[in-house]
Amino acid sequence: MAQRQTRSLRHRQGNRHVGSSGLIQRRLSAWLEQHRETAISTLYRMLQQPLGTLMTLSAVAIALALPTALVVALDNVKRLGGDWQRSASVSVFLEAEIDEAQGAQLGQRLQQFSEVEALRLISRAEGLSAFRAYSGLGAALDQLSENPLPVVLELQLKPAALEPAPLTALIERIEALPEVDFLREDAHWAQRFQAILALVQAAVALLALLLGLGVLLVVGNSIRLEIENRRDEIRIMGLVGATPRFARRRFLYSGAWYGLFGGLLAGLLVTLMVWLLSAQATSIAAVYHKTFSIQGLGLADFGALLLGSTLLGIIGSWIAVGRHLDLCDDL
Structure with missing residues (x-):
């Protein structure tokens, strides 16, 4: 008798749960249909x-x-x-007495700087050839007894180094080197x-x-x-x-x-x-x-x-x- 009452109570509770769940679904369906x-x-x-x-x-x-x-x-x-920023560079002009071999050694040291992404050495002959092509002064340059152009190191900087503070600090470090004559900064335009x-x-x-x-x-x-x-x-x-x-x-x-x-x-x-x-x-x-x-x-x-x-x-x-x-x- 007790077991029968228990089963009946569970059956009513289950029906109540199913009924409430079905009511929620019907209300949700009606709400969605209205919208x-x-x-x-x-x-x-x-x-x-x-x-x-x-x-x-x-x-x-x-x-x-x-x-x-x-x-x-x-x-x-x-x-x-x-793309322009990746081509922004700092050109390091070395002293006149520094040759290509010494410039390559300095380039290896500069390449260890964390701000430098890539480095290219421009020899005296390469610089004179480029100057001859762009200046149109080929006849005048032929009259020179020796190449007056210095060795140049072109530094490609990482994007983070183009910020004002890192760029200024890097330039001061490079200018302090005894082999360096002066710098040409092509990277300042990136800041602007x-x-x-x-x-x-x-x-x-x-x-x-x-x-x-x-x-x-x-x-x-x-x-x-x-x-x-x-x-x-x-x-x-x-x-x-x-x-x-x-x-x-x-x-x-x-x-x-x-x-x-x-x-x-x-x-x-x-x-x-x-x-x-x-x-x-x-x-x-x-x-x-x-x-x-x-x-x-x-x-x-x-x-x-x-x-x-x-x-x-x-x-x-x-x-x-x-x-x-x-x-x-x-x-």
């Missing part, structure tokens, strides 16, 4: 107003395309600047380049912030107009018991669609700009005997753009709907 229907209905309503939707999407896309294009340009400048690049990055970030606020205003204004046009519908929903959350959901989805499609259109505009400019960039690089191609938005960058634009659309819609619900007693 799906709301998303589809808001998208359908936007497509029924093509002119107004296109104008809003165009404004959002232009506001997003400008900072995105600047970010793409900045990334390409960084990539190009990285980094400073200009940091300034441009700050300007792009500020511009992106301002245009992001512009997207909020554009989406918010569009949602506010939509709310005003649907005031009667909102009043009816309130009369039949709709909650503010239910009414807000439709407008939030509208803002999300504005942001998503605006970001997609902005990405397409930036991709089109990259495609139009790639040929010119390649031809200019060919003039300088370089191979360079403009890189556009990657898959991760495109995804980040869509995510950011969608969030901006939702936030702009939330602000507009929140202010409307605060001012309107229809709900």
